[in-house]
Amino acid sequence: MSSTLSSIIESIIFTSDSAISTDRICDLLDEFERDEVRAALSELAEFHEARGGGFELVAVAGGWQFRTRATYQGYVTRHIKARASKFSQSALETLAIVAYRQPITRAEIEHLRGVDCGGILKSLLEKRVVRILGKKDIPGRPLIYGTSKEFLEIFGLKDLKSLPTLKEIQALDEVPQYERQEELPLGQARAVPVESDLPFE
Amino acid sequence: MSRSEARHFADDAAPLLDGFHEQYSVHLDKFDGPMDLLLHLIKKNELDIYDISIAVITRQYLDYIKLMKELNLEVAGDFLVMAATLLHIKSRQLLPLDDQEEAEDEEADPRAELVRRLLEYQQYKEAGMVIGARALLGREVFTRAVTEPFLLAAQNEEGPLEVSLFELVDAFRVLLIRIPVESFHDVAPGDSLSIADCINEILSLLQEKETVQFDDLVRDELTRERIIVTFLALLELCRLKLIRIFQGDRHGSIWFVPAVTQTLSEE
Numbered sequence: 001m002s003s004t005l006s007s008i009i010e011s012i013i014f015t016s017d018s019a020i021s022t023d024r025i026c027d028l029l030d031e032f033e034r035d036e037v038r039a040a041l042s043e044l045a046e047f048h049e050a051r052g053g054g055f056e057l058v059a060v061a062g063g064w065q066f067r068t069r070a071t072y073q074g075y076v077t078r079h080i081k082a083r084a085s086k087f088s089q090s091a092l093e094t095l096a097i098v099a100y101r102q103p104i105t106r107a108e109i110e111h112l113r114g115v116d117c118g119g120i121l122k123s124l125l126e127k128r129v130v131r132i133l134g135k136k137d138i139p140g141r142p143l144i145y146g147t148s149k150e151f152l153e154i155f156g157l158k159d160l161k162s163l164p165t166l167k168e169i170q171a172l173d174e175v176p177q178y179e180r181q182e183e184l185p186l187g188q189a190r191a192v193p194v195e196s197d198l199p200f201e
Numbered sequence: 202m203s204r205s206e207a208r209h210f211a212d213d214a215a216p217l218l219d220g221f222h223e224q225y226s227v228h229l230d231k232f233d234g235p236m237d238l239l240l241h242l243i244k245k246n247e248l249d250i251y252d253i254s255i256a257v258i259t260r261q262y263l264d265y266i267k268l269m270k271e272l273n274l275e276v277a278g279d280f281l282v283m284a285a286t287l288l289h290i291k292s293r294q295l296l297p298l299d300d301q302e303e304a305e306d307e308e309a310d311p312r313a314e315l316v317r318r319l320l321e322y323q324q325y326k327e328a329g330m331v332i333g334a335r336a337l338l339g340r341e342v343f344t345r346a347v348t349e350p351f352l353l354a355a356q357n358e359e360g361p362l363e364v365s366l367f368e369l370v371d372a373f374r375v376l377l378i379r380i381p382v383e384s385f386h387d388v389a390p391g392d393s394l395s396i397a398d399c400i401n402e403i404l405s406l407l408q409e410k411e412t413v414q415f416d417d418l419v420r421d422e423l424t425r426e427r428i429i430v431t432f433l434a435l436l437e438l439c440r441l442k443l444i445r446i447f448q449g450d451r452h453g454s455i456w457f458v459p460a461v462t463q464t465l466s467e468e
Contacts, residue, residue, distance in 0.1 A: 014345075068343045070336035076343050090233040092329035100328060112322060115234030115279045154338045169327050 005032060005040040006047070013044075019063030019153065061152035062159060094120045095129060095151070099163060102146035103133050109145075121145065129154060235283030236322040238265060243319075250319060253312060255294060259287040290315060372415055373432050380425055394427065399434035407444065407459045414456045 012028060013020055022041060026034045041064070048057040055068045068076050087095065094117055097109050109117050124130040129151040135141040147160070157163060242261050243250055266280055293311040336342045406413050415435075419428050435457070438444045444457045 065344060067338070070341040073336075073341045080343060087333055089329065089333075092333040093233065093326050094329075096328035096332055097325045099332070100325065112318075112325060113234055114236040114283060114318070114322065115277065155332055155335050156338060156342065164328075164331055166324050166328060169331050170324060 005029075005036060006044045009037065009040055010044055013057065013064050014066060016065075019060050019065040021063040024063070058156065059158040060156055061149050067156070091120050091124060095124060095147070098124070098130050098145050099147050099151065099160070100166060103136075103144040104146075105136055105142040105144050107142060234277075235262075235280050236319060237326070238262065238280070239283065239319060240323055240326070250323075251316060253316065255287060255291045255312060259284075259291055262287060286315065373428070376415070376419065376428050377425065380428070394430045396430055396434050396437060399430050400438060403431075403434060403438060403457075404443070404459075407457070412456050412458050 008029065009025055012025060022038065025041070026032075026037050029037055032040075045057050045059075045064075048055075053069075054072055055066050058065055058067050060067075090113075093113065094109060097112055098104055101108070101112075106117060106121060109121070121130065125132070127150075128148055130145050131148040133144045133146045136144045151157075152159065239258065239262065242258050242265075243253060246254075246257060246261075248254060248258070263284060266284060269280075290311045338344070403413070403418065406418070415431075418431050435444070435446070438457075439446060444459055446457055
């Protein structure tokens with residue numbers, strides 16, 4: 001790492017308690033041009049990427065943070081207790097629905113899952129990964145839910161856009177089907193009308 | 202009926218349940234709901250999700266519910282709703298469509314709605330697994346632990362956290378817990394405190410001091426009534442955008458600043 005600016009930024013990120021945003025770093029370093037700071041930041045990110053090492057510089061929740069690499073989980077947990085809250089399958093399912101469909105009401109979640117979600121939503125709220133965004137302007141004024149900054153932090157996401165798209169997730173599932181289709185000699189693949197009538201991208 | 206009896210009963214209840222019982226009793230708590238169960242049945246029977254045999258699925262679905270009952274498990278209403286939906290679909294399939302109805306209804310296949318919901322549910326189920334498989338903070342990856350009080354204090358100087366309504370309610374609950382429930386039969390207390398009075402009180406306090414703590418507001422008179430009125434007054438002030446609410450740190454005390462200082466100084 002050549003420039004001192006990169007080192008300055010590194011020291012700031014190292015000392016911050018939670019992920020620190022590029023804007024905040026720029027504000028702190030007002031003697032430097034914003035473009036310089038940005039360039040130094042990406043240099044720093046590249047440096048840590050190339051370095052390997054036990055920790056890396058990651059972009060999470062709209063900021064930058066040093067985190068240990070997942071590979072060393074087993075060793076880190078020997079001296080630090082894993083303190084992540086556990087997410088059950090149904091909690092993850094509900095969380096996924098909130099993440100992809102926010103803002104969403106409880107009734108909409110329950111329609112999708114076909115089952116009561118009150119308890120799960122409450123525990124997600126307590127874990128602070130889901131938050132109340134407000135009330136929907138329909139009869140009954142139900143609460144609407146969305147994901148929080150903690151959600152991005154815990155799941156190591158830069159922003160909501162960096163969630164894998166539902167199409168990508170679906171594609172994971174479809175790979176074997178494609179393989180099967182290639183093997184068919186006449187190409188009489190059955191039409192799979194997935195795209196047309198589904199509301200998501 | 203004890204559980205073992207139930208098991209026994211289930212074993213020789215119906216030949217239909219042969220093998221079924223063993224396979225399912227292991228997985229009973231695995232299903233997160235009717236949609237999950239349906240998906241499982243579809244996969245188990247290797248059915249094409251776009252061409253489900255409603256008769257097969259419905260029979261197995263109902264068998265499953267029967268089994269749940271025989272094992273003395275509470276059958277959630279949601280499962281029964283789905284059973285009704287399946288039966289409804291089957292009955293619609295059996296009835297001949299008249300031409301008019303067919304013309305009106307483009308989705309002639311009564312299964313279409315169910316298939317759409319199942320596919321959508323499947324997507325989110327998979328999405329849940331995908332996000333659950335990520336390297337989670339505190340599980341797979343870790344950050345530096347900052348627990349030293351002086352570091353936390355240094356962090357606070359940087360700026361307060363803005364709190365959500367949830368934390369305000371939490372602070373309120375903590376306060377209420379601290380006060381013993383008073384039991385008296387005095388129906389009409391002498392002087393009741395109005396929210397308007399309380400608002401004025403807070404505002405005048407804020408003119409003297411830049412910041413006020415929630416605890417300060419109720420310290421002199423620690424009664425449930427006082428706290429509730431103060432809380433309502435604060436919510437009202439917030440709604441009127443007269444104050445801003447902050448929290449020093451997580452689980453720290455909540456304090457307020459007048460939201461108008463800036464506009465006043467600008468003038």
